[in-house]
Amino acid sequence: MDEKATGSFYTPDTLINYMVAYARDRIVPLNILEPSAGDGRFVPLLKEFNCPITLIELEKTKTDILHEIFDNECEIIGSDFLNYAIKHDKKYDLIIGNPPYISKKSVPSDQRNASLDLIKHFELEETLFQNIWVSFILGSLKLLSDNGAIFFILPFEFLQVQYAEKLREFLEKNFNTIEITTFEDRIFTTIEQDICLVYLSNEPKGKPYIQYTTFVSDTDKTQTFQSVIMRNKPLKKWSNCILNDNETEKLKQISDTFPKVQSFGEISPGIVTGANSFFIVSKKKISSFKMKPMPKLSIISKCSVIPSLLDFKSEDFSAIVNTGARSYLINLNDIKEETFSTYLNEYIAGGLEKDKPLNERYKCRIRKRWYDVPIIKTGEACFFKRFHRFPRVIINSAGVYTTDIAYNIRFKPDYEAASFVFCFYNSLTLALCEYSCRFYGGGVGELVPNEFKALSVPYSEISQENIQHLDELLRNETELAEIVDYVDSIVLEELLKDDIEFLQEIRTRYIKRRMKLYDRTDNS
Numbered sequence: 001m002d003e004k005a006t007g008s009f010y011t012p013d014t015l016i017n018y019m020v021a022y023a024r025d026r027i028v029p030l031n032i033l034e035p036s037a038g039d040g041r042f043v044p045l046l047k048e049f050n051c052p053i054t055l056i057e058l059e060k061t062k063t064d065i066l067h068e069i070f071d072n073e074c075e076i077i078g079s080d081f082l083n084y085a086i087k088h089d090k091k092y093d094l095i096i097g098n099p100p101y102i103s104k105k106s107v108p109s110d111q112r113n114a115s116l117d118l119i120k121h122f123e124l125e126e127t128l129f130q131n132i133w134v135s136f137i138l139g140s141l142k143l144l145s146d147n148g149a150i151f152f153i154l155p156f157e158f159l160q161v162q163y164a165e166k167l168r169e170f171l172e173k174n175f176n177t178i179e180i181t182t183f184e185d186r187i188f189t190t191i192e193q194d195i196c197l198v199y200l201s202n203e204p205k206g207k208p209y210i211q212y213t214t215f216v217s218d219t220d221k222t223q224t225f226q227s228v229i230m231r232n233k234p235l236k237k238w239s240n241c242i243l244n245d246n247e248t249e250k251l252k253q254i255s256d257t258f259p260k261v262q263s264f265g266e267i268s269p270g271i272v273t274g275a276n277s278f279f280i281v282s283k284k285k286i287s288s289f290k291m292k293p294m295p296k297l298s299i300i301s302k303c304s305v306i307p308s309l310l311d312f313k314s315e316d317f318s319a320i321v322n323t324g325a326r327s328y329l330i331n332l333n334d335i336k337e338e339t340f341s342t343y344l345n346e347y348i349a350g351g352l353e354k355d356k357p358l359n360e361r362y363k364c365r366i367r368k369r370w371y372d373v374p375i376i377k378t379g380e381a382c383f384f385k386r387f388h389r390f391p392r393v394i395i396n397s398a399g400v401y402t403t404d405i406a407y408n409i410r411f412k413p414d415y416e417a418a419s420f421v422f423c424f425y426n427s428l429t430l431a432l433c434e435y436s437c438r439f440y441g442g443g444v445g446e447l448v449p450n451e452f453k454a455l456s457v458p459y460s461e462i463s464q465e466n467i468q469h470l471d472e473l474l475r476n477e478t479e480l481a482e483i484v485d486y487v488d489s490i491v492l493e494e495l496l497k498d499d500i501e502f503l504q505e506i507r508t509r510y511i512k513r514r515m516k517l518y519d520r521t522d523n524s
Helices: 013-024 043-049 060-070 081-087 109-121 132-142 162-174 238-242 245-255 283-288 314-321 342-350 417-424 427-436 449-453 464-475 480-491 497-515
Strands: 032-034 053-057 075-078 092-097 144-155 177-183 195-201 209-215 223-229 265-269 296-300 328-330 381-384 392-396 406-411
Touching: 013 043, 013 092, 013 144, 013 195, 032 043, 043 053, 053 060, 060 075, 081 109, 081 132, 109 132, 132 144, 132 162, 177 238, 209 238, 223 238, 223 245, 238 497, 245 427, 245 497, 265 449, 283 328, 296 314, 381 417, 392 417, 406 417, 417 464, 417 480, 427 480, 427 497, 464 480
Parallel strands: 032 053, 032 092, 053 075, 092 144, 177 209
Antiparallel strands: 144 195, 177 195, 209 223, 265 406, 296 328, 381 392, 381 406
């Protein structure tokens, strides 16, 4: 089987060397378990502990290799680790390795059932099981001795994804020592995913803490960052250990003085079509249906089509339409079929001729007529939930709809959309976006609805002159630092200069990590 199918990616020797040395400094185990042994590349160094080693591996071709090389030195078990963990109670002092990364939808049924059994064993919620590495953590915890340690290579997403929040909270209750190691460079270059090392143990009478350390790479052990969290536990996202206790508390103190996004009005995601490429079409395609008037809605389905700006006007939308981009949603709600043109009927019929007919897709098949897309109201402002260089929010003067790429905001009478959007681009709110988001390969950040609603925004009514000036700065693609300084000078004038510099520094710290903008200049 290939690496992608099995979720197994071979661990570099340099990383194994680091992990074993790290463990040797912290624990003297009486026995060791490697639950996903692969080709046994951890074993030569683990033998230096001079204690019994158990290797578990599911794939027969790999277990044959393990028997050939280590048969007289290790206990080798050809089994699925998850089933082994459920059926056995033998305890291990050190459980170490690189568990597979396989998403729930690709996990075989027997491993899926075993995963759910482990979750039930610990009385956790089934929604926690989204990837098999979650199951390996729980299986290892079941087999861990009272004074033992788990040391795993895990995807960086473990530190931040929402579905693993309950697992992180559970681990904080079960371990007083949590040490996280990250790297500036990508260790597994063949996959678009960063990793982290997570060491879990219980120090005798130790005060609970989470330590977060960053090195340049597995080959360059230059430490570039370290912080410790002791007071602000449980921590929703372990990735936020990039701030220490004092910084975390200061950020919270500043943000608590300003209103949250959710207090400004009604917020909802955009339209879910179930098949954007079918329901959202170009102006030329709309014309080809030869219906007058053609029932359509102006819509944005990709943030990237909107140029840098603050105020999205009708002429901006027209410019997008004229590029040939898909900009119109076919809206057939309340339109009788007998009024459909021949061309429109042919188009709808074409949606049923695909490899998987559109009317069989979940979002489509639950509708009375599969092609009637539920319409969500437009917003006076739109926040795009995914972002790259910086978060984007626009004044929706054009009155366009969006797909679920955006959160649409409809304001209470006391607030103005234009003022809110202007105020959003301040150092505090942008820092909170970085603090609250999770990010993916390539540095793309994302805020889920409850994270967006919890952002603080220092709101005040802004003059039309200032709004227009910020719109011009954005359209001219002015440096972000200058834009933020301009907004700060108006909406954060009550904050101390040191506080604003603090917000700018931590935002920069987050952006450097998210986008890997590390300074490798040799100053020697």
